[in-house]
Amino acid sequence: MTSTMFEKIALVGIGLIGSSLARVIHREGLAGHVAISTRSETTLARARELGLGSSYAMDAKEAVGDADLVIVSVPVGSSGEVAEEIAPALKQGAILTDVGSTKASVIAQMQPHVPAGVHFIPGHPLAGTEKSGPDAGFAELFENRWCIFTPLPGTDPAALEKLSEFWRRCGSNIDTMDPQHHDMTLAIVSHLPHIIAYNIVGTADDLESVTKSEVIKYSASGFRDFTRLAASDPTMWRDVCLHNKDAILEMLARFSEDLASLQRAIRWSDGEKLFDLFTRTRAVRRSIIEAGQDIDVPDFGRQAVEHPAKG
Numbered sequence: 001m002t003s004t005m006f007e008k009i010a011l012v013g014i015g016l017i018g019s020s021l022a023r024v025i026h027r028e029g030l031a032g033h034v035a036i037s038t039r040s041e042t043t044l045a046r047a048r049e050l051g052l053g054s055s056y057a058m059d060a061k062e063a064v065g066d067a068d069l070v071i072v073s074v075p076v077g078s079s080g081e082v083a084e085e086i087a088p089a090l091k092q093g094a095i096l097t098d099v100g101s102t103k104a105s106v107i108a109q110m111q112p113h114v115p116a117g118v119h120f121i122p123g124h125p126l127a128g129t130e131k132s133g134p135d136a137g138f139a140e141l142f143e144n145r146w147c148i149f150t151p152l153p154g155t156d157p158a159a160l161e162k163l164s165e166f167w168r169r170c171g172s173n174i175d176t177m178d179p180q181h182h183d184m185t186l187a188i189v190s191h192l193p194h195i196i197a198y199n200i201v202g203t204a205d206d207l208e209s210v211t212k213s214e215v216i217k218y219s220a221s222g223f224r225d226f227t228r229l230a231a232s233d234p235t236m237w238r239d240v241c242l243h244n245k246d247a248i249l250e251m252l253a254r255f256s257e258d259l260a261s262l263q264r265a266i267r268w269s270d271g272e273k274l275f276d277l278f279t280r281t282r283a284v285r286r287s288i289i290e291a292g293q294d295i296d297v298p299d300f301g302r303q304a305v306e307h308p309a310k311g
């Protein structure tokens with residue numbers, strides 16, 4: 001059953017995340033009006049061609065005027081300038097949220113611009129792909145995925161509950177945590193994997209000149225999985241690295257220590273140590289699958305989910 005939750009929702013930024021939101025809002029009938037704004041004329045024209053909204057504006061202030069819910073879905077490094085731009089046009093009582101992959105930096109950038117009487121609730125859907133732009137989105141993206149809020153002290157519980165209900169209607173499960181904890185957790189489960197993927201694919205690309213295309217010709221599925229992550233949007237991931245610097249550097253230091261220990265085990269033919277580590281990590285993968293967190297979405301080019309019992 002569908003029922004309208006907001007008279008008007010404004011989506012600022014209409015790439016993978018913004019356009020997925022537009023699609024699920026439409027499918028679930030969550031808004032009477034969806035106003036779309038983005039920085040690039042070409043992207044806005046494409047959003048119009050795709051029929052993602054009810055109105056389209058290059059001027060974000062025009063889009064957010066009268067909106068009950070404003071969702072900012074731009075690279076995290078641009079969240080401050082967007083907040084500054086839209087602040088004067090925000091309606092009293094409106095909920096303002098974002099979807100940025102880092103939280104402390106987004107809060108530091110946006111909060112100073114948020115007018116009194118507007119409920120600013122930072123958020124982050126843990127759902128995405130390596131693709132970007134309005135064509136890449138799909139309504140099912142958020143299904144059975146976590147959406148984490150990092151509410152500020154004094155957040156209105158009713159506004160938080162309304163936003164939580166919105167994300168539940170988009171298919172997500174809700175959790176809340178403080179921004180520092182979010183940034184540390186995401187550094188290990190999301191940011192480091194991307195950095196490692198960028199690095200290994202970069203190394204292989206450097207070797208390419210030596211191996212004369214064998215890297216591409218013989219790339220096995222393990223390497224191909226890395227190339228999917230390493231194909232992710234350069235602007236988005238540059239911003240994530242620059243805006244979660246401390247947590248990423250801390251996790252990279254831990255990672256480098258553990259890698260050195262693994263290197264040592266290989267050098268000294270310490271088979272027991274290798275076997276123990278690989279057994280422990282296999283159990284982690286099984287726990288993720290058993291928790292239902294490894295759900296493939298069509299068109300990701302991902303491998304089929306393996307059955308936990310297969311060993």
Ligand SMILES: NC(=O)c1ccc[n+]([C@@H]2O[C@H](COP(=O)([O-])OP(=O)(O)OC[C@H]3O[C@@H](n4cnc5c(N)ncnc54)[C@H](O)[C@@H]3O)[C@@H](O)[C@H]2O)c1
Nearest residue numbers: 013014015016017039073074076078100101128129132133
């Ligand atoms: N891609 C993912 O897997 C994923 C997952 C969860 C959260 N996020 C976060 O969501 C946000 C958007 O990511 P995406 O994947 O949708 O990116 P995207 O590149 O697909 O889309 C970004 C959109 O922002 C617009 N934009 C850029 N700068 C702008 C500005 N200054 N003013 C207005 N619009 C501007 C672009 O025109 C585009 O419409 C990022 O903060 C990212 O960290 C991404």
Ligand SMILES: O=C(O)C(=O)C[C@]1(C(=O)O)C=C[C@@H](O)C=C1
Nearest residue numbers: 101125126127128129130189190
């Ligand atoms: O699956 C992917 O392709 C993603 O990169 C999604 C992913 C992730 O690391 O899980 C990437 C960044 C986000 O902030 C949230 C989700």
